[in-house]
Amino acid sequence: MLCNEAQRVQAYFDGELESGESVVIEQHLVHCGACAALIRDLQSTRDALREQVSYYAASDRLRGRVMQSIGGESAPQPKRRLLSDRHFWWGIGAGFAPAAIAAALLVTVNTPASTDQMAADLLNAHLRSLVSNHLIDVASSDQHTVKPWFAGHADVSPPAVDFPQSDYRLVGGRVDYVNGHRAAVVVYRHGAHVINVFAWPGDAEAAPQLTTHNGYHIACWRSGDLESCAVSDTAIDELLALTQLLKNSQG
């Protein structure tokens, strides 16, 4: 039942043939019923595999384990004894690898209730900004427009830096409320994803360091007296790469 061109038909289907050979197979398909049926079978098998068979993604736990083991390789002296001291995390600043922070934080199990509250508030503010047409108050990709705007509208004036060499695009800023505090929000786009970076004066409520809720990641850090939290559903590595750029710019 299989035609002796079957293997070349499969190669054609997989895009493995040179254009000259492709033309030959296309002509063959016009008058060979067996191969035309084979192409249909190949397509339905492919559709089933791509659309209905599970693609297993790595869990955040595995990602954390991997980052931790790599971190252990490249930095043999992590300051583990400071794990319990939250101020250690705030003070990490620019020089420290985001992966190391992620690795350590992903295995942190005890988060205080107020931290959960803060995470929920940040996530709500993020989602609100996506659905309410109130993503930005000042639309600009120009940091010299966004930062001064905050000076007149918010309690803090976080860096609103554009990173033209990166995939993160500064789109503007707005003022929002998180946990009862007025926060300045710098908004970035990363591909199809929105990243909200909230900032408010430090020494307020406990913020989560790194947490994931329903596919949204929240990464917080502290620089000087500025508390910052980035929220997005983009990949966790991508989010941490932006927080690293921001830390460097604050550094």
Next chain:
Amino acid sequence: MDEKRRKFEMQALPHLDAAYNFARWLTRSPVEAEDIVQEAMLRAFRSFDGFRGTDVKPWLLTIVRNCFITSHDRKPDLPVSEADGADPAFTDAAPDPEAVAISADHVRKLNLLVATIPGEFREVLILREMEDLSYRDIARITGTPIGTVMSRLARARAMLKEAWLDRVEGARNAVQ
């Protein structure tokens, strides 16, 4: 941050899902897959200095496969259970609960069918259809000639199609 690690995070870490999906389909066990991926990523990191190519994904998947083979030399092959078809992480976008139930059942059966295809055929199927890799890359990862990749791929596709048709027609006959 040190340069090697920065490069590794930018070039290799984006393929962590591919590494896990491949390991998951090789082992058919989430626990074993995680152990293999962690081991593979560590080995990859250690040998990253020596990596001169530009295509990280096939290189990484080769290491995953090597780790799988090493770990399987020590352990008996796991039997395939109905649990292989169950995937709590899978969610269907269809809003109709009945449609979701039917489609979840369908997915479970299809997963089970793929899981029961013999390993040497299953791996080429996963690499070609899920990871969209070329014959040349698949040949490199599996350490087999391109001709073997092509014939295994044809067999794997035929097996899946036949098993699937059997199920569908079996169900149809049962209804009649």
